[in-house]
Amino acid sequence: MADQRSADQRSPEPSKTPDDARPDPTGVRPPAPDVQTTSGVPKTQVPAAGAPDATAKARAMADAIARARADALAKAKPAASAEDTVVLRVEPSSPEDTAVLTVPTPQPPKAVPTPQPPKAAPTPQPPKAAPTPQPPKAEPAPQPPKAEPPKAGPGEETQVILPRAADDTVVIPAYRVARPADVATAIIPVVPGRGDGPRTEAAHPPDPGRAPKPARPRREPLDLGHAPAVLTISALGVLMVALAYAGGRIGTGNAQIAYWIGQVVVFTPVVVRLLSRRMAGVAESFVLVMGLALNQYLLKWMYSPDQFRFPDELQHWLATTVILESGVLFRPNPALPPAEHFPGLAELGAAVAQLTGLPVTAAGVIVAGVAHLVFVGLLFAVVLRASNSPAVAGVACAIYATALHYLFFNSMFLYQTAALPFFMLTVWAVRRWRTSGGPQFAWLAVVSMALTTVSHHVTAFALVATLLLLAVAELTTEKPRRWSALIMPAAAAAVVAAWILLVATDVLGYLEEPVDQVTRTVSQLLSGASDPASTSAPVSLGQLAVQGAGLLGLAVLYIAVTRDMVQRHDRDWWRWAAVAGGLIFFAGNGVRFLGQNGPEIAGRLSTFTYIPISILAAIGLVRGVQLIPARDAEGHRWRAAAPAIDVVMPGGWNLYSRVAAGAAMITLLMIGARAGGWPPLASLLPGPYLAGGYERSVDAPGLEAAEWQRRVLGPGNRVGGDATSVSLASTYGRQDPVREVGPLYYADSWGLEQEDLVTELHLQYLVVDRRLGTQLPESGAYFEMDPRSGQITSPLTDTQLGKFDTLTDVDRMYDNGTVRVYRLGER
DSSP states (O other): HHHHHHHHSSSHHHHOOOOGGSSSSSSOOHHHTTTTOOOOOOOOOEETTTTTHHHHHHHHHHHHHHHHHHHHHHHHHHOOTTTTTEEEEOOOTTTOEEEOOOOOOSSSSOOOEEOOOOOOOOOOOOOOOSOOOOOOOOOOOOOOOEEOOOOOTTTTEEEEEEOOOOOOOEEEOOOOOOTTTOOOOOOOOOOTTTTTTTTTTOOOOOTTTOOOOOOOOOTTTTTTTTTHHHHHHHHHHHHHHHHHHHHHTTTTTHHHHHHHHHHHHHHHHHHHHOOTTOOHHHHHHHHHHHHHHHHHHHHHHHHSSSOOOSSHHHHHHHHHHHHHHHHOOSOOOOOOOOGGGGGGHHHHHHHHHHOOOOOOHHHHHHHHHHHHHHOOOHHHHHHHHHOHHHHHHHHHHHHHHHHHTTTTTGGGSHHHHHHHHHHHHHHHHHHOOOOOOOOOHHHHHHHHHHHHHTTTTTHHHHHHHHHHHEEEEEESSSSSOOOGGGGGHHHHHHHHHHHHHHHHHHHOOOHHHHHHEEEEEEHHHTTTTTOOOGGOOOOOHHHHHHHHHHHHHHHHHHHHHHHHHHHHOOHHHHHHHHHHHHHHHHHHHGGSSSSSSSHHHHHHHHHHHHHHHHHHHHHHHHHHEEHSSSSTTTSOSSSSSOSSSSOOOTTTHHHHHHHHHHHHHHHHHHHHHHHHHOOGGGGOOOSSTTTTOOGGGGOOOHHHHHHHHIIOOOOOOOESHHHHHHHHHHHHHHHHEOOOOOOHHHOOOOOHHHHHHHHHHHOEEEEEEEGGOOOOOSSSSSSSTTTTTTTTOOOHHHHHGGGGGTTTTTTTEESSSSSEEOSOOOO
């Protein structure tokens, strides 16, 4: 009666307990035929834990099993392999339950005699009404005679695993042997993983006295794969480009060849690894992307490591210097008036310079580099969350690195560089807010859009357009519609409008001139008229061919991915927003042929429109090598119908050819961006002075003249000259620049028309660089507002440059042999 009551107390309800967890009324538990193991112990019937005299018998039996198991393991001598392990988790059950595993092994079974208790007679149930009397202490059961073990099937062995806690795991080596035909088994697949390396070992025989410490296979969360080796190869390309820059400064003939080889070595190995099916995961992809961004930023810095030479960088260098000297924000900047009301970059640069004691140039290099890397990292995070694929995120960042202004303009010391990280942080926060609904992400988005607004006006306008595009895509695709999607674009529009209307009121006038020029050019093209001053600089056929081939590849991927989304009835609004953004990208490429500022405007647009086309192109390329997951981050299936792209699992040369084709296309995009981006093709390498060459036009004679103006003339004078002279005078010289002076230089003689123009412009000084008479302008124009832009066929003549020395009311105030400064009377 006591035994029966104990058994009842130990047994859970039959309806809630699996069959293998119920106590055996016979006292003997048969082996489970549906689980496999490689214990090396012959199959036998083992008394249940609830049988009489269980403690003594269990110890004796455990010793026998341990010896038999050790003997079997010694004969089998299995080699522990990192790829042949199976991890089983013991589910919660009764503390006295045992798990019996069966597995075929290549060794013949070894019969081990074990004690067999006799079958216990079932105990009659007592009447419920009568109380159960206390039975006398049960006598120990007699020792059963040795029984022959049942004949095992070919290769069958069993192992008794002692009870463990519910969270313990057991690592059991698996052997590759044939499954017995007469035994029902459950095959557990062995999946080798990178994390199962030397850290994982075969399980040892357990101590009969206590449960062994579970051996858990460790996972490497920060597996960098081959990223260090790939980035080392990429760094060799940086060295080659540095040698090419050095060769350009001394005029070596083969420097351009070394430059292009170095660019390919920097870029292509990273792309090939990102497209590789053996990439370790998120950590390796992220390290490759950030390493590529760092190496490419080094290429930009090495072009001019000692000082800023690009005109826009000099303007922000002046704004930072003024804040550092005065300690006050919103100081006037004659070189770039709108920058006065967007002090984000200058404030960061001044803070770094003041805290570290570094000069403004060094502080600006640090600020621009950190901002550029943060932007790339946030772009990776946004694409990773949208695609749930580290390969798509990495390839998208690599494709974005082929944008026209990525290498130089988007990583220079400019206020757009400081605004781009906040732009991308806003997009990331809005996505998190729309998917998870956390209010902290909504507040982060609002703060980020405010920081974007006070950093750069164009980026702020692009942010409003981007958020509006995302909201429209969500309202169009999601059912039912969530009108809360309009909250963020409305908030961004309100913040930007408030800043423009209340603080930066001069921005609209600043943007009016380039917009009017593009509008005028479009209207002239539609009407058939032509304006010589509105034409852009000619582009070589080779450059057009390379850029056209890259755009054609992007168009093919765009059409294929879009067609696939239509066939699958894709409901992901982020991807449909990327499709709409891709259309804007292709339309924006036509702007580069509209007027003198067309290439600059197209490059500025590509900073934002290149993001969606990069995402779609990455999806197409990654799907081509079958690296994309079955579902995205929201659980949407990538393929629900026959896709437009061939999705047959590639292998061998088929796989290699796909990876090579994808890497070649992205490399072609990079070459086209370097040839058609910045700096211009003729100024790819640093070197001696070039007229109209931007960075190549800044040298010692021009800097000396600008420093003299500040020291002798004092700040705030109205000074005119060519594009480089005006840039240096307004920054290093602290003068008020006058850019509309081209007609004064092109005139062969001085007359009433020139006098009227001087009076109208309130011009006080003219800077004349005599090298304008020996070289044609590399950019197609000598002056910022050149009336002969794109039409110049010969340098300025000695008569045009020397006429200022013949005027009675014009005085030569400075001459260093190359640059002269004239005073135009008492004005």
